[in-house]
Amino acid sequence: MKVLVGVKRVIDYNVNIRVRADGSGVETENVRMSANPFDEIALEEAVRMKEAGICSELIAVTVGDEASQEVLRSALAMGADRAIRIHAEASPQPLNVAALLAALAREEAVDLVLLGKQAIDDDANQTGQMTAALLGWPQGTFASELTIEDGRARVAREIDGGQQTVELELPAVITADLRLNEPRFVKLPAMMKAKKRPIEERTPEALGVDMRPRVERVEVSEPVPREAGVRVADVDELLHKLRNEAGVI
Amino acid sequence: MEREQIEVDVAIVGAGPAGLATAIRLRQLAQEQGRDELSVCVLEKGPEVGAHILSGAVIDPRALDELIPDWRERDAPLTTPARDDHFLLLREQGALRLPTPRLLRNEGNYVGSLGRLCRWLGDQAEALGVEIYPGFAAAEVLYDESGAVRGVATGDTGLQPDGTPGPRHEPGVEIVAGRTVLAEGCRGSLSQEVIATYGLDGDADPQTYGLGIKEVWEVDASVHRPGSVVHTVGWPLDSRTYGGGFVYHFGERRVSVGFVIGLDYSNPHLSPYEEMQRFKTHPAIRRHLEGGxxxxxxxxxxxxxxxxxxxxxxxxxxxxxxDAAGLLNVARIKGTHTAMKSGMLAADAVFEQWAQASGSTGAAGVDRALTDSWVWDELRAVRNVRPAFARWGLWGGLAYAAADTYLFRGRAPWTFPHHADHEQLQRQADARPIEYPAPDGVLTFPLLSSVHLSNTNHDEDQPCHLTLRDPDVPVRVNLPEFGAPETRYCPAGVYEMIGDEAAPRLQINAANCVHCKTCDIKDPTQNIQWRVPQGGEGPIYSEM
Known part of the structure; x- marks a missing residue:
């Protein structure tokens, strides 16, 4: 079975996000970037399938500029067999990415597209679903457990208030939720080898994908800062404030 | 479990200015002399090059000029030339502009971010064939049968808090090297071990340290004066405590504001963090940050x-x-140029030895090269400035520094000694309590909201990287005698006394650590040992 895993380079999850003063977006210059954590979970799952003999070839793909090769190096070090970078300017939109992934999935004739459930930068949670739609394949999103048997995938999905288990026929698109697994640490010797391996390059034109954005971003702003709380002396004061200042009772 | 081994010619620990200059010079020599097979590997505990770098910084480009003469054409991120130095004596009310001491004149220097410079140096190094591995921390020194260092090992990952392997455990890797260069910066954990093992400091005074706390602000264009350099002495410190503040304008509406306090301070109630916050409220400093x-x-x-x-x-x-060897020029408040030059000198000596393929572990001649270089001339000339402040406080120190610079020209026939910082704390009963003002949320901030802006992170599920030699000392000694100074000198809120009065307990919030090493230095009984946590953890500075 051939598996395609998408990895997006995003602002590192430990870094404080800063909105540009002019509201045009989030500051990314001189900011630490790393692989989207949900994509790492998807990748780990695929590496485990490889180790279990279920996956015969694991391809990692990213869409981005030259700097995004970095996430592919880590993917190779974690266990991907091949790495492909599809050229794009910064932050392409979910529909464009889905079109690229769908085109690549067809070209490579993969049996499974494994993605993170969402990227932590735009939190769109659309790429997996759109990829499935464009391919006409079944989808299993928010996977917290995944088993593959006889050409079928059994996916335990995290849903509001519980878990739902679905069975899909391959080929399919599956997106990883937090509890699917805990990604391994990259080993130094593997990283050393990964640095010397080739990264395949593709372009949207060659894949026949129109990269024009479909959504216009109007403004990006910081959340309203939370006002500091106050300490009340007793229940009476609390009730007084709730009634007269907050006006909630 | 057996550890994998990787063999390299030179292993360098730390991708700061010293380590990267060593690496660059080594590969330059290898290419110039047709010895391209020389393998140079740099390990860096930060998640990327520059992430753990913090400096003022007004940088003297002398070493950079020697290492990469065309650095300007190669778009090095040093684009703000220093101009108009201000040297201020702060009083609680008002500020007095003093003549700028010769050593603090910055004509020809550049204001910038050392972290960004290091990222650029890392790119230069990689282009020359240096292999840099950020996210991998050297945690152990390896020795051969003869007792010589044969390399370093990275730490295990995925250990549980009790030290046993967890489900994701990966053993560390041994980097076996012909030569191991320790470029960990101030108070490096492996450097400390090696200094002790070989008694490298046998003829030296105790090392003395400072703690620098820094913030980067984005200010309004109307108050931004690129290249403006301000240094202060005096308030909020008393005249017995060595330290001072700085304000540097650089880049795109950036202002670095910071405060350095000599870690030989004696009052256990002092909080370097709170002093730094208070410093910003002085009218002479506040005006640089207004509206930012x-x-x-x-x-x-x-x-x-x-x-x-x-x-x-x-x-x-x-x-x-x-700085692992202590080569900062404190009188000039600069160490990047000396760090880089020492790395280049080490590279020259190590390359020569390697090229002759002697296979010997004998000395390559680094110490001799250092004492013959301008680094040593520079450091020797200012050697009495810092101890003069320790002896005579601010006024005597300033007077002595002026005399030393202008009268003796650094050639005084005497040398003042240093004392160990951890021995300088007074008992809390003998010390004046200090009341710090509450943060205003505009200019001054609570500690934890500051730590948040360091982007520091550590996996909680690992052994604590801040270890106590004797777990009882914090409550038995530090609390009654010094009022638990670790809860104040730590600029990241790692140490917290919790529990009730009858049963107090020291809690170590290791996840907050910003890798400054102050606890390893200042703990009065040297009970705290700083070790590296898992690679890739700690602060993520972007333009520090």
């Missing part, structure tokens, strides 16, 4: 001992370079 927003926060200890405290650099199998 704070972007980042960080802290790092620095070496202040100069030549008196400088250990021997070379040990069997390798060498120290940069």
């Amino acid at each position: 927003r704070r972007l980042s926060y960080g802290a790092r200890a620095l070496v202040e001992g100069g030549v008196q405290s400088c250990p021997k650099l070379e040990f069997p199998g390798g060498t120290l370079v940069g």
